[in-house]
Amino acid sequence: MATSASFDWTLNRDQIIKAALQKLGVVQTGDGNDPTANQITDAATALNLMVKSWQNKGVFLWTVEWVTKTLSASDEVTGTDSSVYTCIRSHTSAASNRPVTGANWSTCWRLRGSTGGVWATATSYSSIGDFAVDADTIGIEQAFLRSNYYDDTPLEIISRETYQSLSDKSTTGDPSHLFFDNRLTPQIFLWPIPTDTTDVLHVQRVRMLEDFDASGNTADFPVRWLRALIYGLAADLADDYKRPIDEFDRLFAKADKLFEEAKGGDKAVSDSDFISPAFP
Secondary structure, eight states, X not given: OOOOOOOOOOOBHHHHHHHHHHHHTSXXXXXXXXXXXXXXXXXXXXXXXXXXXXXXXXXXXXXXXXXXXXXXXXXXXXXXXXXXXXXXXXXEOOGGGSTTTSTTHHHHEESOOSOOEEOOTTOEEOOTTEEEOOTTEEEEEEEEEEETTTEEEEOEEEOHHHHHHOSOXXXXXXXXXXXXXXXXXXXXXXXXXXXXXXXXXXXXXXXXXXXXXXXXXXXXXXXXXXXXXXXHHHHHHTTTTTOOHHHHHHHHHHHHHXXXXXXXXXXXXXXXXXXXXXXX
16 A cells, blocks of 8 residues: 655644534534534634643744845944944934934934934934844844854853943943844844954844744644644633533643653653754
8 A cells, every 4th residue: 555655734823723622522523514614713713822821831943044134334423513424223213312412312322433314303213233124023033153164153042131241332342242122023133243244144043933824824833733733622622612621621631741742742852862963
């Protein structure tokens, strides 16, 4: 007998929901009936909430990827005193940060530069040392700076507290530290502020898990997580469907066991058997 030579079998959002509702007895297995539109809508909300909460438990091993950023020279402008100022923090200009009459100008500018353009309000000015990253980025695992196309310098990833404690954030030189500011618009800060615009930053980021937006969406998970998704959703919906406490306990215990097994499989791959590739 010939094997299929296929490895792409999975379940989509509505199939996961139907399987979870079957575990609850809301939809009967084998009767050919599908969940109602309202059941699908409610379960889809619960499924997305569950997946989002799983990210707090470190469920994102397969969402780690390398990205690059080519550094760009900082903007320079002429201040109200006719001196040239270099941007040391990316920002949108306003009267409060105009050099040198703005009350907060020294947060964004330093007296250094050679060719200053005309300063304008409501303009995006950028520093070579900090920049926004993709909005779905939730963490940075590793980073290095590549110079001259082959010289790689690892960067130490530091916390917000360590970055804030740096005595002079406008120091320039070869970067040795990276701070990831994980806000609604995530941002990276390099220290010292680099001076070489030919350098390329390589960052290993952790991205968010993708949403279940439509019926045909498949999980942003390896297939070994499918049973954990089904039982996790069933346990989450058990209270909504007024299932007995003993049934809830059984589903919750099963869901927790499958979650730990799936997560443990990921750790086994990454911690012992996985061969880490060289820097890209």
